[in-house]
Every structure is written in structure tokens, then in C-alpha cells.
Amino acid sequence: MLLNQFLLLAAVLFAIGVYGVLTRKNGVLVLMSIELILNSVNINLVAFGTFNADVSGQVFALFIIAVAAAEVGVGLAIVLLIYRNRRSIDVSEADMLKG
Amino acid sequence: MIDVIVFAISALIIIGGAIGVIALPNPVHAALSLIATFFGVAVLFVQQEAHFLALVQVVVYAGAIVVLFLFVIMLLGVDRAQELGVEPLAGQRAAGVAVGAVLLALVVGGLFLSGDPDRGGAVALTGQSGQVVPTVEGEQDVIQLARDLFTRHLLTFEATGILLTVATVGAVVLVRARGAEDLILDEPGTAQH
Secondary structure, eight states: OBHHHHHHHHHHHHHHHHHHHHHOOBHHHHHHHHHHHHHHHHHHHHHHHHHTTOTHHHHHHHHHHHHHHHHHHHHHHHHHHHHHHHSOOBTTTOOTTOO | OHHHHHHHHHHHHHHHHHHHHHHOSSHHHHHHHHHHHHHHHHHHHHHTTOHHHHHHIIIIIIIIIHHHHHHHHHHHTOOSOOOSSOOSSTTHHHHHHHHHHHHHHHHHHHHHHSSOTTSOTTHHHHSSOOBOOOOOOSSOHHHHHHHHHHHTTHHHHHHHHHHHHHHHHHHHHHHOOSSGGGGOOSOGGGOOO
């Protein structure tokens, strides 16, 4: 297998995730798109680690999974608070800092 | 040859799931296609002999994180379809397509154009033409992983532990109900009891 296969797949996944973050209005779905981006980074890390016969890539992917879990916990808490205050999780309505 | 076939199938599952996440109007369906993406990535990990990471990918991502997403979707009662036709910001969807396409073009262009064209694009990144061969040196990947994690990356490991603790406490503090009335999350008319 070529390294380029993995890098291309991760690039496509990353671009799809960026599109989702930019266009989704539902706050939960924005967080899911961020998960797509983090997964594309994991694909790259493991592929480079295998390519260099070094286990460090897998270790960093493990750290990314842990950080993603923390990010989802805090992010969903924020979504919950937005819903409690505004009765909506439409992120385009949470614009009180606009101006 | 079998490697390429496995890669192609899991790549199709990954991309299909990702498109489902960004295109399906119902958040529950989007979460389910996110699971498909996570499983496809886990297959890629298995293919590269990263068995422990594939296990963690399925248990933590497809298990815990997606269940957390579904839990919040159900708790908030927002599992109805998102109105895809209404654009709150003018041209937001077109701008999203443009930014995503430009990012993809940049990365793919960097992969293909920057290297020596005779030897494949990955040369610029890696110094040699890229061939991914899983290496098993008599030891299981989890043993190698643990040795690396607890020696070279011990400080990072501790910092990740602190981060997880802080995030857990922070999430609890953020959503803690200040009074009894805050416990009722649903609208009064739609409560089920």
C-alpha cells in the first residue's frame, strides 16, 4: 500500500469535516464534523507511524482520541447550556457577541 | 492486492459515512453514519497492525462518544429534521463548499505536485517513495505502544489525564442545575409525564 492512499483519504475526510463545521446549523452536528476532522488526523498519524516503523504515531493517535473525548464532553455541555438559555441549538442564533 | 481491496472498501465506507454526517437532515441518522466512518477507520488501523488502536477506536469513538451524541440529541428532543432550505447567512453553504474545496485542492496539490514527479508525490514529505508495510517485530503492538507511552511520552500521558479530569469537572459544573426549575429541560407543553 502506498502512503499516498492514506494521505489522500485523510485529506478528503478533512475537507468534508471542514465543510460540515462551516455549514451545519445544529450544534451537535458541528461537533460531529469536528470528530471527522480528528479522525482524518488519526489516519495520517497511524499511516506515518507504520511507514516509519515507529509506534509513536499510534501513541499520538491515542492521545488524540483522549483529547477528542474531553472535547466532546465540554462541547456537548456547552450545547446543553445554549439550549437551556435559548431553547434552540442553532449555532447561527448564538450570536450575542456579534458586532 | 488484498490490501488494496480492503483499503478501497473501508475508504468507501469512511467517505460515505462522512457524507452522511454532513448531508443527512436528521441528527440521529447523522450519528449512525458517523459510526460507519469510525468502523471504517478501525478497519484501516487493523490493516496496519494497530490492533489496540482499532479496539480503542471502536470502544471509545463508536461506543462512548457516539452514545454521548445520541444521548444529548435525545435529551434535547432535537431529533427532528434540520431545515436544509433556510440559510441564515447569505451564501454560507456556497462559502463552505468553496473553503472545503480549496483546502482539499491545497492538500492534494501539496501531495502530488511538490515531490519528484518520477517517484510519486510522497517523496517531498518522506524523502522516499511511500510504501506502507506493517511491521511486526515479534512483539505485539500493544506492548510496543505501552513501552513508548510510559517512557518517552510519560509527561504527555499525565497531562492528558489532567485534561480529562478538568474536562469532566468542567462539564459537570457547566450543566449543573442551579435550581429545581432548571431540571426540566423540555417545554412545559411537550413533557411526557
